[in-house]
Amino acid sequence: xxxxxxxxLVARNTAEVVTPEELDALLAGDSGDDSGDSDGGDGEPxxxxxxxxxxxxxxxxxxxxxxxxxxxxxxxxxxxxxxxLHAHLDDExxxxxxxxxxxxxxxAAIEGxxxxxxxxxxxxxxxxxxxxxxxxxxxxxxxxxxADTTISRxxxxxxxxxxxxxxxxxxxxxxxxxxxLDVGALDADVAYGGIDQRGIYMLGxxxxxxxxxxxxxCVFAPLLSGLSGGKMSASEAGSKVSLTDSPDAIAEKxxxxxxxxxxxxxxxxxxxxxxxxxxxxxxxxxxFGIERPEEYGGDVTYGSYDALEADFVAEELHxxxxxxxxxTHLAEVLAPIRQRxxxxxxxxxxxxxxxxx
RNA sequence: CCGCCCUUAGCUCAGUCUGGCAGAGCAGUCGACUGUAGAUCGACUUGUCCCCCGUUCAAUUCGGGGAGGGCGGACCA
Numbered sequence: 555x556x557x558x559x560x561x562x563l564v565a566r567n568t569a570e571v572v573t574p575e576e577l578d579a580l581l582a583g584d585s586g587d588d589s590g591d592s593d594g595g596d597g598e599p600x601x602x603x604x605x606x607x608x609x610x611x612x613x614x615x616x617x618x619x620x621x622x623x624x625x626x627x628x629x630x631x632x633x634x635x636x637x638x639l640h641a642h643l644d645d646e647x648x649x650x651x652x653x654x655x656x657x658x659x660x661x662a663a664i665e666g667x668x669x670x671x672x673x674x675x676x677x678x679x680x681x682x683x684x685x686x687x688x689x690x691x692x693x694x695x696x697x698x699x700x701a702d703t704t705i706s707r708x709x710x711x712x713x714x715x716x717x718x719x720x721x722x723x724x725x726x727x728x729x730x731x732x733x734x735l736d737v738g739a740l741d742a743d744v745a746y747g748g749i750d751q752r753g754i755y756m757l758g759x760x761x762x763x764x765x766x767x768x769x770x771x772c773v774f775a776p777l778l779s780g781l782s783g784g785k786m787s788a789s790e791a792g793s794k795v796s797l798t799d800s801p802d803a804i805a806e807k808x809x810x811x812x813x814x815x816x817x818x819x820x821x822x823x824x825x826x827x828x829x830x831x832x833x834x835x836x837x838x839x840x841x842f843g844i845e846r847p848e849e850y851g852g853d854v855t856y857g858s859y860d861a862l863e864a865d866f867v868a869e870e871l872h873x874x875x876x877x878x879x880x881x882t883h884l885a886e887v888l889a890p891i892r893q894r895x896x897x898x899x900x901x902x903x904x905x906x907x908x909x910x911x
Numbered sequence: 912c913c914g915c916c917c918u919u920a921g922c923u924c925a926g927u928c929u930g931g932c933a934g935a936g937c938a939g940u941c942g943a944c945u946g947u948a949g950a951u952c953g954a955c956u957u958g959u960c961c962c963c964c965g966u967u968c969a970a971u972u973c974g975g976g977g978a979g980g981g982c983g984g985a986c987c988a
Contacts, residue, residue, distance in 0.1 A: 720981090721980075721981070781948090782948090782949090783948085783949065789921080789922095790938090792939095808947090808948095809947070809948080810947090810948065811947080811948060811949095812947095812948050812949055813947060813948050813949085814947090814948075814949065815947080815948095823947095823948090847946095849946095850946075872946065872947075873946090873947045873948070874946060874947040874948085875946090875947085876947085877947060877948080878947090
């Protein structure tokens with residue numbers, strides 16, 4: 555794989571790279587970081603993504619995690635942080651007593667998604683936040699950051715991530731500062747995450763500069779639209795496909811999805827295809843087949859998302875046919891993950907006693 | 912440590928001041944219309960009225976206690 559291919563693999567299907575020049579330099583091996591405090595000594599650039607183990611994971615997480623396969627294939631070393639303390643710090647989204655169970659569930663879910671994306675989960679290093687975020691050195695750095703950063707600056711940085719409320723907790727302010735420290739603590743060259751993380755990492759880059767450190771390169775994944783139009787909502791079950799939805803449930807949710815003929819904007823169905831289904835099919839060298847009655851043109855097959863989108867925009871492809879085919883392929887992509895959890899029901903039952911106990 | 916205020920449908924809130932088993936908007940569900948969905952139109956659903964005790968024929972509404980949340984004051988050697 556040459557440098558251009560590698561760069562393309564790292565940057566494809568992303569919302570933004572900050573900055574592309576820094577990424578190029580990193581992949582070229584002259585990151586300017588000769589101090590030996592990163593890369594773990596093996597010379598491979600390291601990318602990290604952090605997840606706070608809060609609610610159940612869904613297809614939105616899957617699209618973001620699928621890219622970890624790209625990173626691995628591009629020869630990067632990948633670290634996944636299970637940010638258990640963050641899960642509690644953010645308005646106690648996860649009760650303290652459930653952090654162990656939810657961390658275990660998140661790790662299993664992420665491994666399942668990585669495997670379903672065509673990469674080996676064994677190649678990923680998993681780290682739990684509480685393993686290092688309580689170290690004296692880290693704690694001292696956190697206090698010094700807190701002393702040096704204004705409340706409004708941190709609030710602004712975390713506004714897309716930390717739960718907004720009329721009476722915000724102090725924990726929500728610690729959260730972005732800790733995330734900033736995590737990048738360095740994990741020796742990551744690249745911070746990867748959803749575009750909602752942008753505010754926090756941009757603050758992190760500023761603070762790193764203040765402290766005389768190299769700012770992390772940031773790669774952001776797009777956030778998917780909800781199936782009901784607009785943003786995907788965590789609380790609205792019908793607005794997203796869950797990791798463990800049955801094929802019937804998936805079909806039903808897709809049937810109800812907002813999907814105007816010929817329109818791409820806010821079209822969650824197309825986004826599922828672009829960022830998840832097609833990349834996974836491509837990994838397996840498979841194509842996307844659509845069964846369609848003769849009266850509407852008969853069966854068709856697409857080898858690329860772009861070709862499908864072009865037909866959809868031209869209204870050669872009807873939303874209803876698209877939805878049915880998407881449901882079928884999506885169920886197939888999710889099947890191995892669903893099986894994994896069916897074989898280990900305690901993972902969900904212990905992490906979410908109210909919903910699965 | 913002291914004082915004041917708040918707690919009603921999934922969400923935002925009204926109401927009970929002058930006690931009689933509770934309402935609006937949004938959301939949601941279901942039809943009609945489009946070969947999907949949405950929009951539009953029509954119909955519909957939803958509640959331990961924070962908990963306990965007391966007064967009363969009857970308490971979400973009154974009284975007492977408690978829990979959770981908010982605000983202010985005091986203390987500052």
